[in-house]
Each structure stands twice: as structure tokens, then as C-alpha cells.
Amino acid sequence: MNTNVSKNSSEGSVVIAPGRRRRMLHTDSLMMTVIDFEDGPALTPDPHHTHPHEQVTFVAAGEVLFFIDGKSRHLEPGDMVAVPSGRPHSIQLLTPRVRLVDTFTPLRQDFI
Amino acid sequence: MNTNVSKNSSEGSVVIAPGRRRRMLHTDSLMMTVIDFEDGPALTPDPHHTHPHEQVTFVAAGEVLFFIDGKSRHLEPGDMVAVPSGRPHSIQLLTPRVRLVDTFTPLRQDFI
Numbered sequence: 001m002n003t004n005v006s007k008n009s010s011e012g013s014v015v016i017a018p019g020r021r022r023r024m025l026h027t028d029s030l031m032m033t034v035i036d037f038e039d040g041p042a043l044t045p046d047p048h049h050t051h052p053h054e055q056v057t058f059v060a061a062g063e064v065l066f067f068i069d070g071k072s073r074h075l076e077p078g079d080m081v082a083v084p085s086g087r088p089h090s091i092q093l094l095t096p097r098v099r100l101v102d103t104f105t106p107l108r109q110d111f112i
Numbered sequence: 113m114n115t116n117v118s119k120n121s122s123e124g125s126v127v128i129a130p131g132r133r134r135r136m137l138h139t140d141s142l143m144m145t146v147i148d149f150e151d152g153p154a155l156t157p158d159p160h161h162t163h164p165h166e167q168v169t170f171v172a173a174g175e176v177l178f179f180i181d182g183k184s185r186h187l188e189p190g191d192m193v194a195v196p197s198g199r200p201h202s203i204q205l206l207t208p209r210v211r212l213v214d215t216f217t218p219l220r221q222d223f224i
Contacts, residue, residue, distance in 0.1 A: 004194050005193050025168055026194065056142050
């Protein structure tokens with residue numbers, strides 16, 4: 001088994017909320033998570049949240065509104081969004097299924 | 113203009129080699145790059161390379177062989193691979209088009 005690799009399957013993923021699964025892989029200081037949402041679309045945004053970890057997100061599938069700095073941006077597959085440390089942010093799902101790739105430094109110990 | 117966001121277009125991307133373009137977004141310590149390869153498939157791997165930055169890669173489209181630690185893994189869309197600091201690694205494109213999302217900490221100053 002090669003722990004350097006995480007394959008695209010529900011094996012190794014965890015249910016984080018109804019209709020939402022997360023899979024992850026990390027080095028010492030860099031964490032990548034793949035989140036599959038099957039609970040969209042949503043009429044309202046998720047609650048804003050914040051964390052000291054820096055975050056950059058890639059939209060792999062679906063569409064979302066991404067809220068940061070008092071603005072919302074419509075994000076589609078291939079788009080990226082950056083979240084500096086401590087900046088409140090949120091998403092609203094616009095499509096039935098969404099896949100986001102969230103990356104963080106340092107590690108989200110709350111995910112491990 | 114919101115510099116927190118990088119949209120999925122060739123605007124803002126740079127040609128890094130014939131048939132290869134890169135787009136990026138970063139916070140203070142976390143960099144995400146989207147690399148579009150249109151020069152596949154390849155008969156042989158790219159040269160191995162190494163860097164002190166930790167790396168985690170997501171395969172957004174296409175298929176590659178990923179070489180690390182003397183092994184190769186066949187990666188498909190949705191797969192992730194982790195590269196610890198200083199570990200030699202390489203890819204071989206298996207499909208005509210490949211999209212990789214490479215993330216790094218600290219920042220790749222050579223990309224800025």
C-alpha cells in the first residue's frame with residue numbers, strides 16, 4: 001500500500017454531514033481535502049466560519065457562491081479562491097452536486 | 113476586481129513549456145497552481161525533479177503515471193498524491209490532455 005496516494009472512491013472518505021463526504025491527504029504542513037456535496041442546491045449560504053489556517057479552494061465540479069470580504073463570487077469548475085488566515089467565509093451550493101478541493105496550511109488537526 | 117479569485121480561463125495563465133500552461137493563486141504560505149497539459153500522451157516520464165516545498169497534487173482531468181519513491185502509480189481524475197519535502201518525483205502523461213492541481217507550501221517563489 002502506498003500512503004502517498006488517495007484514490008477517487010468513497011473508501012477512506014468520511015461523512016461530515018448528511019449528503020457530504022470528505023477525503024484527505026497531507027504532508028507535514030500541507031493538507032488537501034476533497035469534499036463531495038450531494039445536498040445542493042441550497043436556498044441560503046452555509047453559516048460563515050473562520051480558522052487560522054490559510055486556505056485555497058479549487059472547484060472540481062458543480063457551482064457555488066463563495067462569500068468572503070462582504071462579497072459573493074459565482075464559482076464554476078476550474079475556478080480557484082484564496083482565503084487568508086482568519087478571514088470569515090462561506091459557500092452556497094447552486095447545483096445538486098458539488099466537488100470542492102480545499103487545501104490548508106498548517107494542517108487542520110480537527111480533520112485528522 | 114477580486115484578487116481572491118482565479119477564474120477558469122487562459123487569461124492569467126502562462127505558457128511554461130510547449131503545450132503546457134499554468135495558472136496560480138496563493139495566500140502568504142499556500143500556493144495552488146492549475147496546470148493544463150496538451151502535449152500528451154508521452155512515451156517516457158518527464159525528468160525527475162525535487163524541491164524543498166511540500167506538495168499535494170489533485171488530478172482534475174486526464175491520466176498520468178506518477179513516479180515517487182521508486183514506484184509508479186496510475187492516477188485518474190479525483191486521485192490525490194502527496195510529495196514530502198525534498199522527495200524526487202515525476203509524471204508521465206497517459207492521455208492527450210491532463211489537468212493537474214498542484215499545491216505547495218511554502219510558496220514556490222520561482223513561480224511568482
